[in-house]
Amino acid sequence: MRLICGANGGNMDRRKFILGSTSALTGGLFLPGIVGSATAQDLPAGAVASGILDALPGKRPLIKRSFRPPNYETPVSYFREAFTPNDAFYVRWHSAVPDVALADWRLRISGPGVKSEREFTHDTLRRKFKSAEVAAVNQCSGNRRGLFNPHVAGVQWGFGAMGNAVWSGVRLKDVLEDAGLTASALEVVGNGADAPTLTGPDFVKSLPMWKALDPDTLIAFEMNGEPLPTWNGAPARLVAPGWTATYWIKALADLTVTDKPFEGFWMKTAYRVPKGMFGASGFESQDTEQNSPITAIKVNSLVVDPAPGAVLERGKRIEVLGIAWDGGSGIRGIEVSLDGGKTWRDAKLQRDLGRYSWRQWRYAIKPEQAGAMTLMARAHARDGSTQTDTLVHNPAGYHHNVVQKVDYHVA
Amino acid sequence: MSHKHAVRRAVTSVMLAASIATAAADESSIRLTEDAGLPQVQASCSMCHSLDYILMNSPFQDKAAWEKTVNKMVKVMGAPMTADDVAAVVAYLDTHYGKGAPAAP
Numbered sequence: 001m002r003l004i005c006g007a008n009g010g011n012m013d014r015r016k017f018i019l020g021s022t023s024a025l026t027g028g029l030f031l032p033g034i035v036g037s038a039t040a041q042d043l044p045a046g047a048v049a050s051g052i053l054d055a056l057p058g059k060r061p062l063i064k065r066s067f068r069p070p071n072y073e074t075p076v077s078y079f080r081e082a083f084t085p086n087d088a089f090y091v092r093w094h095s096a097v098p099d100v101a102l103a104d105w106r107l108r109i110s111g112p113g114v115k116s117e118r119e120f121t122h123d124t125l126r127r128k129f130k131s132a133e134v135a136a137v138n139q140c141s142g143n144r145r146g147l148f149n150p151h152v153a154g155v156q157w158g159f160g161a162m163g164n165a166v167w168s169g170v171r172l173k174d175v176l177e178d179a180g181l182t183a184s185a186l187e188v189v190g191n192g193a194d195a196p197t198l199t200g201p202d203f204v205k206s207l208p209m210w211k212a213l214d215p216d217t218l219i220a221f222e223m224n225g226e227p228l229p230t231w232n233g234a235p236a237r238l239v240a241p242g243w244t245a246t247y248w249i250k251a252l253a254d255l256t257v258t259d260k261p262f263e264g265f266w267m268k269t270a271y272r273v274p275k276g277m278f279g280a281s282g283f284e285s286q287d288t289e290q291n292s293p294i295t296a297i298k299v300n301s302l303v304v305d306p307a308p309g310a311v312l313e314r315g316k317r318i319e320v321l322g323i324a325w326d327g328g329s330g331i332r333g334i335e336v337s338l339d340g341g342k343t344w345r346d347a348k349l350q351r352d353l354g355r356y357s358w359r360q361w362r363y364a365i366k367p368e369q370a371g372a373m374t375l376m377a378r379a380h381a382r383d384g385s386t387q388t389d390t391l392v393h394n395p396a397g398y399h400h401n402v403v404q405k406v407d408y409h410v411a
Numbered sequence: 412m413s414h415k416h417a418v419r420r421a422v423t424s425v426m427l428a429a430s431i432a433t434a435a436a437d438e439s440s441i442r443l444t445e446d447a448g449l450p451q452v453q454a455s456c457s458m459c460h461s462l463d464y465i466l467m468n469s470p471f472q473d474k475a476a477w478e479k480t481v482n483k484m485v486k487v488m489g490a491p492m493t494a495d496d497v498a499a500v501v502a503y504l505d506t507h508y509g510k511g512a513p514a515a516p
Contacts, residue, residue, distance in 0.1 A: 043467075044471050046469035047466070049466065153476070196459075217487030
């Protein structure tokens with residue numbers, strides 16, 4: 001096994017730009033010092049300074065959060081497309097990236113929750129089980145952590161620790177049922193080929209049985225019709241649509257069906273929210289008195305175009321493009337306000353690509369007055385939930401879904 | 412964990428040591444302020460990840476918060492540090508990357 005580490009290959013021809021101004025990203029004009037809008041400028045100063053554009057091998061230039069392990073964020077301008085290109089898809093690892101050849105890949109299924117152990121190769125797995133696919137947002141739990149005020153420690157992500165893709169492979173349910181589940185089966189524990197650098201805790205995550213047996217939960221080999229990039233979990237990763245990406249184990253190697261709650265650090269201690277702060281977790285075997293695992297994505301939206309800070313031409317009609325998504329109930333509507341939230345009007349939802357996919361929306365504006373202009377967008381999910389007006393602060397910096405205020409300048 | 416698995420893990424750590432060396436070429440663009448304590452930071456804090464983990468988490472952590480972070484690296488992640496290392500690193504981080512410190516270059 002070869003390991004791709006951080007940004008390895010010191011002789012790579014890599015392009016770096018300083019992100020002092022976002023104009024390099026969006027191709028739009030950027031007015032520094034505009035207050036009130038949640039732009040990447042709200043990140044800690046040190047994150048802005050070290051957030052250079054840098055291309056990993058096979059990837060377009062992304063916003064580097066850390067070289068090693070590689071944590072790279074997708075510039076928002078790529079979210080103009082319904083599905084995020086694989087080579088622009090964000091990258092998130094806790095330790096070095098394993099490079100497992102498809103031919104060498106094995107998936108082992110074992111544990112007290114299965115009747116008989118199984119081991120599959122890519123061939124035996126694909127031949128035995130029906131193919132399935134799902135369009136789904138993959139969003140890091142810590143997406144927008146960098147915008148928390150006050151700031152909290154962790155990878156200081158802006159808006160781009162997410163992407164939307166069509167994931168294809170086989171159903172986790174079919175594989176588990178082939179091994180046979182015992183009456184005591186409680187959680188399905190997924191482990192990837194990545195391992196901690198020294199002695200730290202291995203990155204291992206579990207799912208409750210109901211989520212593991214959901215027909216939309218997959219063992220995926222492809223995204224957007226292409227094999228998964230190594231950076232995004234080749235040869236195979238779990239896809240848990242609607243849940244944050246921490247459960248989407250990359251370079252999947254082992255599945256263990258347990259009859260007890262899994263106790264690893266990244267389940268028990270990390271990726272936690274205070275009990276009740278964000279509603280029921282849906283993962284009772286992992287709830288404690290104090291906290292719950294972060295699970296489903298909260299309803300959210302993002303203005304993609306024009307970029308915050310853009311200069312708009314007075315009297316000219318333009319369409320604002322955005323996206324909205326939630327944990328799988330689907331998007332019911334999106335409203336836009338141009339008067340600071342006093343009045344709201346419906347934006348036009350674009351094609352429904354599935355309840356786990358984000359939904360693009362458009363809203364026409366024709367700014368008549370020169371000067372500052374603020375646009376707010378608020379998504380409503382089919383389950384009745386909507387975005388929050390103020391940040392629900394929590395120690396790990398999760399679920400930032402505050403209604404965005406985007407400042408433009410009309411001239 | 413199976414024997415095969417354990418062997419693979421061992422191979423992984425050996426390979427990783429090698430890959431850190433190659434990765435350093437790119438991480439070398441990271442510049443931390445020269446001062447007492449920097450050698451300890453470089454020795455202790457770049458084993459598992461690049462030093463941009465420090466930069467991006469600045470300047471908003473006060474001394475207690477940096478102390479908590481460093482203790483987490485020792486107790487949870489297994490950073491091999493003496494009490495003296497910890498004290499030197501915390502003092503350095505508080506001075507140059509702590510709350511109210513000048514923004515990173």
